[in-house]
Amino acid sequence: MMKILGIESSSLVASVAVVTDEVVTAEYTVNFKKTHSQTLLPMIDEVCRMIELDLSEIDAIAVSGGPGSFTGLRIGSATAKGLGLALKKPLIHVPTLDAMAYNLYGTSALICPMMDARRNQVYTGVYRFEQEFETVMEPCMMDTRELARELNKYGERVILLGDGVPVNAQILKENLEVPFSFAPAQCSRQRGASVAVLGAVYFTEGKTETAMEHKPDYLRKAQAERELEEAKRQGKVAELAAGHSVGDGSQREGKA
């Protein structure tokens, strides 16, 4: 019997699931306030109690690996790494957008998960199920209008999902020239079960990593790093090192 714990905390959604072979034995999802650091472990505890699971029985921990809220990703990641260290179990890095696309398993349409990255930008990717689950466009950060242009190129029906949809609905409606729809609520956001189920697929393919190796894949550098690169291009490194403009993404992302 294969048991995988799935952890998802890349956005406003906190979600924990256990998949036992072909069955989701428990899933606990909260899409309320961003208090993952307080809620995530109690949610795991609750799930374990409900299904009388001793965590030592699991085979691996699947974690939504990004992109997403920097802090949210790290809470999930550190939780998974801590569990992995203590239980001596491997981790499975499930790209967040892949797991979201997996919510719509089997559809004949293109699947486009999109996460709000602010300022009309989204973290996005394009997926389809043909013989198997395929990535059509690798996860990246993109302007919403540019994404619409990309989707138009495929000339196929597309289903969009994620918290980037409501924020950009108007732009999408104005710019999409292919048939499109927005996923219904039960599959429109991140789900721990999708992380666990796709994680189980990776696990059987041997795509695991050690708890020590695991780190989130942010798809975006820290603001200070971007500024440093810009400064290097302009030959102004000395000014930056003197500390005149050390900005940082975490001040926006830093809510616990």
Next chain:
Amino acid sequence: MMMEDTENTEKEKKEREMTGKAGTAKKDVLILGIESSCDETAASVVRNGREVLSNVISSQIALHTQFGGVVPEIASRKHIEKINQVIEQALSDANVTLDDITAIAVTYGPGLVGALLVGVAEAKAIAYASKKPLVGVHHIEGHVSANYIENLNLEPPFVCLIVSGGHTHLVIVKDYGEFEIIGRTRDDAAGEAFDKVARAVGLGYPGGPKVDKAAKDGNPHAMEFPRAKVEGCPYDFSFSGIKSAVLNYINKAKMTGEEICVPDLAASFQNAVVEALVSRAVLAAKNYGYDRLAIAGGVASNSALRTAMQKACDKAGIHFYHPSPIFCTDNAAMIGVAGYYEYMKGTRHSWDLNAIPNLKLGER
């Protein structure tokens, strides 16, 4: 936020009773301490609150130097990359496994929230999965507790001066984990002043050690900088005046084309800060009637401060305690020590423990 885990408490009570009996072998209490509040990822195993079995620190200083200071997001990213390695190393250096550990202690504030969260989430998950008690530790309580590592005879009560990049406090340590704050800075922390001055004269980051080093070749009386007193609060500090005076001096020199003697400037600035720190700490010890004085925090590793404090304490008949430099700057051994005393007092945190970036000293 605090929760008594009845099951654990019962078990521990039995254990305590057992160990209390004469003739029975005392069971060692091993604390795994975890620290990630700023730019050091650290883990340590401490036996019975005083014996450091391992002390692993992964410093990010080199990484942040290019930015002229700690960048919170970059610090947080580094923490998540290093934390498991650091913890595994701490366990293996101590020649123990997680099974041997009694409880997990972690810094949950104050500090950079994103950085703290990595350690807190990690510690909670480890404690949960290994079914061990979780003890949240105040970072500053950790700094104070660093004094217990090498001074086995030091026990509360005593006066402690806490000086770091983010804190300047003068406290009476009434008991383990119990503090009465009698003085604090009204503006910049002492270490912050060091950083700003170091940056202004081009010594770079981190300011404390750079100024300390430069000052060794300088004359501490070359320039006179003001020693601000806070009216009616004899134990409070103010460093913005000293800092501004130094910055004004630099600007004036730049305008007149005068060359600045960096060692003299560093020594004179450092002397002004050290004098402010030493005079208040010794005054507090005398007035409150304590013959023991300790220093803690990153700035406690400053050589001029240590020398001046030793001299002043000798003169006043006060025993002076200070941790080795490695236990002054951020480390997890101090968290293991503080965690031990919190654990023995019965402090337990539940799985919803959060990082509290502005956690006040003495708050739980």
